[in-house]
Amino acid sequence: MLRKSFLFILLLQFSFSFGQLGSEATNGDVSFNSGWLFQKGDPSGAEKSTFKDADWHKLNLPHDWAIEGPFDKKYNARTGGLPVHGTAWYRKHFTIDKKYAAQQIAILFDGVMNNSKVYINGTYIGERPFGYMGFELDLTPYITFGEENVIAVRVAPEDLASRWYSGAGIYRNTYLKINNPVHIPLWGTYITTPKVSDEKATVKIETTIKNADGKKVSVTLETKIIDGLNNVVASSSQKIGLEKSSEKVVIDEIVVNNPNRWGIENPYLYDVVTQVKKGNIILDEYSSTLGIRSIYFDAKKGFLLNEKPVEFNGVCMHHDLGPLGGAVNYRATERQMQIMQSMGVNALRTSHNPPSPEMLQICDKLGIVVLDEAFDEWKIPKVINGYNKYFDEWHERDLRDMIKRDRNHPSVIMWSIGNEIIEQREKDGWKVAKMLNDICHDEDHTRPTTAGFNNYGGAFKNKLAYQIDIVGLNYKPFDYAATVKDNPDMILYGSETSSQTSSRGTYALPITHDHKKETLEVSSYDVTVGPPWAYPPDVEFDVQAENPTFLGEFMWTGFDYLGEPTPYGGRDNSTDGYWNADWPVHASYFAPVDLCGFPKDRYYLYQSQWTTEPMVHVLPHWNWEGKEGEEIPVFAYTNCDEVELIVNGKSLGKKIKGVDTTDIPAEFRGFEKGMYTSKYRLSWNVPYQPGSLRVIGYKDGKAVAEKIINTAKKASKIRLTADRTEITADGKDLSFIEVDITDADGNLIPNADNQVQFTIEGAGILAAVGNGNPASLESFQDTKIKAFNGKCLFVVKSTEAAGNITVSATSNGLESSKIIVKTK
Numbered sequence: 042m043l044r045k046s047f048l049f050i051l052l053l054q055f056s057f058s059f060g061q062l063g064s065e066a067t068n069g070d071v072s073f074n075s076g077w078l079f080q081k082g083d084p085s086g087a088e089k090s091t092f093k094d095a096d097w098h099k100l101n102l103p104h105d106w107a108i109e110g111p112f113d114k115k116y117n118a119r120t121g122g123l124p125v126h127g128t129a130w131y132r133k134h135f136t137i138d139k140k141y142a143a144q145q146i147a148i149l150f151d152g153v154m155n156n157s158k159v160y161i162n163g164t165y166i167g168e169r170p171f172g173y174m175g176f177e178l179d180l181t182p183y184i185t186f187g188e189e190n191v192i193a194v195r196v197a198p199e200d201l202a203s204r205w206y207s208g209a210g211i212y213r214n215t216y217l218k219i220n221n222p223v224h225i226p227l228w229g230t231y232i233t234t235p236k237v238s239d240e241k242a243t244v245k246i247e248t249t250i251k252n253a254d255g256k257k258v259s260v261t262l263e264t265k266i267i268d269g270l271n272n273v274v275a276s277s278s279q280k281i282g283l284e285k286s287s288e289k290v291v292i293d294e295i296v297v298n299n300p301n302r303w304g305i306e307n308p309y310l311y312d313v314v315t316q317v318k319k320g321n322i323i324l325d326e327y328s329s330t331l332g333i334r335s336i337y338f339d340a341k342k343g344f345l346l347n348e349k350p351v352e353f354n355g356v357c358m359h360h361d362l363g364p365l366g367g368a369v370n371y372r373a374t375e376r377q378m379q380i381m382q383s384m385g386v387n388a389l390r391t392s393h394n395p396p397s398p399e400m401l402q403i404c405d406k407l408g409i410v411v412l413d414e415a416f417d418e419w420k421i422p423k424v425i426n427g428y429n430k431y432f433d434e435w436h437e438r439d440l441r442d443m444i445k446r447d448r449n450h451p452s453v454i455m456w457s458i459g460n461e462i463i464e465q466r467e468k469d470g471w472k473v474a475k476m477l478n479d480i481c482h483d484e485d486h487t488r489p490t491t492a493g494f495n496n497y498g499g500a501f502k503n504k505l506a507y508q509i510d511i512v513g514l515n516y517k518p519f520d521y522a523a524t525v526k527d528n529p530d531m532i533l534y535g536s537e538t539s540s541q542t543s544s545r546g547t548y549a550l551p552i553t554h555d556h557k558k559e560t561l562e563v564s565s566y567d568v569t570v571g572p573p574w575a576y577p578p579d580v581e582f583d584v585q586a587e588n589p590t591f592l593g594e595f596m597w598t599g600f601d602y603l604g605e606p607t608p609y610g611g612r613d614n615s616t617d618g619y620w621n622a623d624w625p626v627h628a629s630y631f632a633p634v635d636l637c638g639f640p641k642d643r644y645y646l647y648q649s650q651w652t653t654e655p656m657v658h659v660l661p662h663w664n665w666e667g668k669e670g671e672e673i674p675v676f677a678y679t680n681c682d683e684v685e686l687i688v689n690g691k692s693l694g695k696k697i698k699g700v701d702t703t704d705i706p707a708e709f710r711g712f713e714k715g716m717y718t719s720k721y722r723l724s725w726n727v728p729y730q731p732g733s734l735r736v737i738g739y740k741d742g743k744a745v746a747e748k749i750i751n752t753a754k755k756a757s758k759i760r761l762t763a764d765r766t767e768i769t770a771d772g773k774d775l776s777f778i779e780v781d782i783t784d785a786d787g788n789l790i791p792n793a794d795n796q797v798q799f800t801i802e803g804a805g806i807l808a809a810v811g812n813g814n815p816a817s818l819e820s821f822q823d824t825k826i827k828a829f830n831g832k833c834l835f836v837v838k839s840t841e842a843a844g845n846i847t848v849s850a851t852s853n854g855l856e857s858s859k860i861i862v863k864t865k
């Protein structure tokens with residue numbers, strides 16, 4: 042039953058004005074990640090308690106079997122050239138003390154990729170085809186207390202089921218939940234702030250209480266709002282009577298005076314702690330994160346966060362963690378978003394599926410607003426074994442669960458019901474859109490819905506675009522103005538933009554629009570046309586400026602990801618539609634940051650547009666042996682007013698950003714596909730002589746930023762730089778060690794491909810290696826890898842023992858290097 046209010050229907054027409062929300066943490070749940078047994082294949086009887094599993098592989102979750110490889114041409118390059126399909130089983134033996142015999146026992150999976158079926162002591166208890174949604178199963182009737190129980194999970198992802206790397210296995214966290222029969226169930230609080238001002242905020246809390254007992258009960262529900270300094274800033278208490286075997290939703294409104302508002306600059310979080318009490322005994326305690334903020338969307342004013350306009354400097358991201366694969370890791374996710382934030386990102390589109398719970402916790406904490414997306418497919422397939430197979434039976438449950446799970450996060454500001462859905466082209470596609478839209482509003486009346494459209498003709502003509510609140514346009518910068526003109530009351534933004542491609546540190550001369558098939562690399566001058574729909578970032582910067590009512594953009598993509606190796610690869614009919622045409626490419630080239638998290642030049646182009654802390658960047662490298670005397674195009678990116686270029690100590694003068702014309706031939710300039718405009722890039726043609734390139738950025742006439750690139754001499758050393766030299770000894774935390782091949786003076790050797798061998802001693806283990814080259818078939822799980830354009834990455838994970846981790850790196854002919862990471 043839909044509960045859409047009349048007031049809300051009125052609001053929907055042109056704008057949204059709602060309060061803030063918080064996120065969820067479930068107290069008292071214990072991690073259920075350790076001590077699992079794993080076996081690939083589908084042995085009969087693997088669900089039974091008595092099944093012989095003593096020789097199975099022991100592991101801790103989260104686990105993604107596909108990242109272990111090997112890469113193989115027989116696997117689809119579109120999904121990473123890794124084994125993301127197949128059947129495997131996970132089993133765990135566990136005992137629950139008899140003292141819990143009167144309690145409710147459940148298992149919570151944050152996500153299993155995919156087609157999971159779960160058994161306890163041989164009995165089937167549930168399944169979930171969709172790999173991106175978490176689910177809980179009640180174990181209470183099946184547990185033998187005080188004796189061994191066995192939970193068994195069959196996981197069976199199919200080939201041709203995804204357009205990107207999905208990973209495979211129980212790839213998110215798992216919890217065992219032990220609850221009193223009277224408790225707050227999963228996703229049991231819904232927190233909104235219907236009224237927010239600087240003076241006070243009204244926090245509305247809808248709490249579900251469940252009584253799983255056979256007799257009626259009366260309890261007290263106590264709710265406290267706690268600030269960052271652990272002070273209780275507001276509270277309430279109510280007496281509640283519950284019938285036997287029943288659930289009740291209790292509504293409470295609490296006022297917080299002088300609220301510290303959540304926002305991009307100040308992501309301030311409160312805790313909401315809810316206790317269910319019987320007398321003085323606490324039966325259950327449940328904690329939710331609260332961020333007090335208001336959001337408002339308007340066709341003229343754009344997006345207002347706490348009454349102030351915010352333009353989305355957004356990125357789309359897939360969920361994989363590059364060399365670490367699909368298995369969720371808090372630190373790796375946090376690092377991704379910190380790198381994005383340093384580029385100026387303030388918004389994330391979780392393309393094209395619900396993210397991990399950790400991603401939303403991180404966005405809450407960092408102050409990044411999120412467009413939470415549900416689907417890439419409805420009923421009509423994009424890939425034959427995709428979500429279309431499950432849509433009819435599962436879409437409602439998956440979508441409702443996503444919203445219930447995520448609706449307390451202050452970072453989440455919109456629900457996306459789909460990406461480039463094929464139903465756009467269908468006459469009746471709007472009916473499905475309406476149904477999904479209504480589900481979103483039924484579960485959450487505080488946020489608008491959206492979708493990303495690429496087929497405007499279809500989406501507008503068939504009315505699909507009119508079923509949702511805010512319309513996302515994918516890759517149509519030249520149509521923005523006309524769309525605004527034709528739909529003056531529509532709220533619009535660029536849901537997917539640019540899709541420029543490049544390889545970190547690769548520069549093809551002379552600069553060209555084409556990528557070179559022989560090299561399997563794409564030039565970082567960023568004028569290359571990748572796929573036919575792609576265009577450089579500059580074009581989007583221009584159209585956003587020319588269409589100020591647009592909410593901003595979500596660039597494709599923040600990080601390179603595994604799979605979809607465009608512009609290489611494509612349909613290869615000899616392999617039955619597998620995308621292996623340009624094997625061995627198996628990862629994307631789209632992002633301004635490579636698979637390892639190393640910035641490409643494009644990162645600085647975005648930074649020059651999206652940040653204000655003075656910066657200047659110069660490209661290419663300055664090692665052009667054999668090209669002495671030839672003119673090399675030099676580009677500078679800055680957020681300063683002007684840039685001075687100094688070559689080998691001699692100034693070539695200053696150029697003013699957005700004013701001075703570029704030296705680059707006109708065929709690469711302009712406002713078209715494959716072009717860039719000199720508004721955003723300064724450029725010179727510089728006759729090459731070895732030495733140095735130095736750029737100085739000036740603001741109000743003062744030198745405020747500088748960068749130097751020297752011609753590197755002979756490769757001589759390895760430099761190791763850890764993102765953190767002290768990490769937590771929890772068996773999960775990571776240190777990302779950046780590896781540079783340098784000359785004796787520490788200058789990066791720009792094309793070095795030396796193989797580096799690593800050893801680890803002490804309190805750590807290998808997590809992954811990588812080099813950011815989408816065509817490298819080297820394993821991510823080895824202790825050696827070749828540098829790509831001078832760099833590679835070594836990721837080390839703590840154990841649960843505190844101590845020192847010593848990582849050493851050696852390579853033939855180079856001075857070796859060592860770094861120590863402390864764990865505590």
Ligand code: GAL
Nearest residue numbers: 460461495537540572597605
């Ligand atoms: C879009 C699509 C994305 C990705 C991108 C590559 O059309 O929505 O998932 O495939 O193209 O440019």
